[in-house]
Amino acid sequence: MKKTLSIIALSIIGFGLVSCKKEENKAASESQGTLSSDSIQYDRSAHTAEAPATEAAPTSNQPLTTAALSESNFDFGKIKKGDKVEHVYEITNTGTNPLVISEVKPGCGCTAPDFTKDPILPGKKGKITLHFDSSNFDGNVQKYADVFVNVEKSPIKLTFTADIQPK
CATH class of the missing domain: 2.60.40.10 (Immunoglobulins)
Incomplete structure (x- = not known):
């Protein structure tokens, strides 16, 4: 049981390290101007569970009226x-x-x-x-x-x- 938990923990930590590495690569690519939209999508999904909070106000999905x-x-x-x-x-x-x-x-x-x-x-x-x-x-x-x-x-x-x- 301890081995299984250790393997799971190492896998999670390893994934985090890979994600951090991807983030470093993303930063390096941005400074060189060679970032692709595929890597942006991948990095966002790896680092956030939900959309980032914005200061934008709530909006209604209803059709507009006056x-x-x-x-x-x-x-x-x-x-x-x-x-x-x-x-x-x-x-x-x-x-x-x-x-x-x-x-x-x-x-x-x-x-x-x-x-x-x-x-x-x-x-x-x-x-x-x-x-x-x-x-x-x-x-x-x-x-x-x-x-x-x-x-x-x-x-x-x-x-x-x-x-x-x-x-």
Whole structure:
């Protein structure tokens, strides 16, 4: 049993060494300008189990449509420190395909989103609600959330401002 485990371990380590060697060869080839696409594909599959994370936003696989917002910026005005406030933004599907809100990403942890999860049919309205907790802020603040929808210029940025007053 120990021999079998040792052989497996050596095989794995050996594969890793071969992979590292391939990576060194890849780097050398890149500097000489002779890298083939076959070796790129091989090296990627040997070193990653999944696609590398990117900063690109989530996208919907739905067909594109168009949308209109009732507003993209809201001013809460003066609020007391510690108040929890919310605002509802309406979004109307002005296109011919269903509008799908795939995600709403707030800019910070002080803002929590709710949104219409079902596809919004052409001519119908959906809602995006941003909940803001002012506990950790003083004075004027501006916050945002990115709304990922199946429109050409996604994400859509929603913003709000508030003037936070002491209690």
